[in-house]
Amino acid sequence: MGATRTTPAAGEILSPHDLLQMLYYMRLQRAVEDRAVKLYYQGRIPGAYFTGWGHEAIAVGATYALGPQDLVAPMHRDLAAYIMRGISVRRVFAQFLDREGGLTRGRDGNIHMGDPRLGIFPFISHMAASVPVAAGMALACRQRGEARVVLTFFGDGATSTGAWHEGVNFAAVFRLPVVLVLENNQYAYSTPLDHQTACRAFVDKAVGYGIAGVAVDGNDVLAVYEAARGAVAHAREGHGPTLIECRTMRVRGHSEADKFSYVPKALLDEWAARDPIALFERRLQSEGHLTPDADRAMQEGIAAEIEEGLAWAEASPEPAPESVTEGVFAEDEGT
């Protein structure tokens, strides 16, 4: 299953195979991150480490709505988006370990990765900086007559930045084929929503920009998928951006270094009981799609992919110190 990296074109009805694929990607994100957390606590991941624990339905549901030619500009809690669009688990681990085999060859850490050749624009720390860039990617597609859509993710905190507002407005004015996925996990580091925005609902901001907006349960992968599928179709038909507010909760610290004592325990408990993977598993079991055999095969496949990927990453060398000055400028490899 690990080798299959295809997603259905937007508009298709999900087959049982698709449903299992979605579960597979959600579990894969969780498994990679669980393993990475262990590595982090063993001191083997330099720097900070962030997980998308509880965000898997957003990453997978939204990305699954893309067609093969579409583009993505992810953020730090949607690891599955990177993997679904073609970055291997091997290279993810190599990136986390700062190895030569990582996407940035040790130059940048954790989820700051991407590959323009795969249509994945790499994330940077500066929140929402990718939003205007996503608009520009969409503009280029339209200039060239390509019916490609750009999906970009950002957090609730990111929506306060100038870059977010400017990028959304730009995409809106030119009716660009952009899908704006807000991962509203209720906290930006320690900052709760009421210190981030005076709007009652983020989705209301869509009105101000003259674009479509929809709010969904971010822990329901099929709800996210449906919203994203609609937004992708809307964009492809030339109607411009859609803001999709996915409501969830950050159930771990901002990074692994954060003990998040500022989050009320009851809120955590409430959302822990709504774990997106468990919810989807139960649904697939009750509908007969996830048989015990299929379940076991999937779990074993994921475990093998993690082991193989991590071993590959560990075998990848540290970057050579002499290489430190390389790569600042392109030589002749255009895009």
Added chain:
Amino acid sequence: MPELTYLEAIRDGLLEAMHRDPRVFVIGEDIATYGGAFGITRGFLEEFGPERVIDAPLAEAANVGAGIGAAVMGMRPVVELQFADFISDAFTQVVNMAAKFHWRTGCALPLVLRMPYGGDVKGGPFHSGCMEAWFAHTPGLKVVAPAFPEDAKGLLLAAIRDPNPVLFFEHKHLYRYQRAEVPAGEYLTPIGRARIVREGGTLSLFSYGWMLHKCLAAVETAAGEGISAELIDLRSLAPLDRAAILTSARKTGKALVVHEANRTGGVGAEIAALIAEEAFDSLDGPVMRLASEDTPVPHSPVLEAAFQPTIAEIVEAIRSLAAY
């Protein structure tokens, strides 16, 4: 005198200023309830309340701009950037709005931007930058970068008193690097004044921030080899203490500048040019620079070590300059 870390000294300075002057208030991301990403303002909310300790939205342009607005109204805002790297989001507010304000209006703009900066914290290209030269190049801004706990407090208090926008670069690697005696209460370390950390006669070493400590170690090694280097902590990058730089360069006839920021167009270039222009007749060798490579800050510890000047490289540069 109490022994404080650099972090505690900054905290102590802020507390002192807020107790002394009701116009002083702090604003920044996660600084109230949480106490700041590094804990500088822990407990401030309880002590001063939400009107003076403000958790701001994730929006540097707004936070810095609001600081400017409040300063114009006679307040003394201290804006905390979570990481100095994020100041790029507020570039217009800093280099156009704040920097040119007094020049245009003749009115004061007492604003302090606290900028946790610098590497050796495994932060990579977006969390470990040294961008002091962007601002030292901009007329109208003062730029300070303490290396020791005592100066961290004294310069912060001076920055808060200063009628101009001051960018206060605090080095993250130094936060818990050492404890040292820090005077209690208010005292001011003058902005624009360098300090001789070690006197010497063979050559002059100019540095600041985290690299100053690497220079200290290198100077000690060199002393063991009979080379007497004079080490100057610049402390203030804008305005630069030109007199102190020239006095030392004229005295020893040899100068080496060491900084963590990229080499090209860095503060070191300005110092080298100053010495070449004003003290050429006293020189017995080329003014040398040691700085980080002209690349973004790499995340990999292996690459970061290769990127930054090392103590061994500083010792080597001292030796070759002494032998020149």
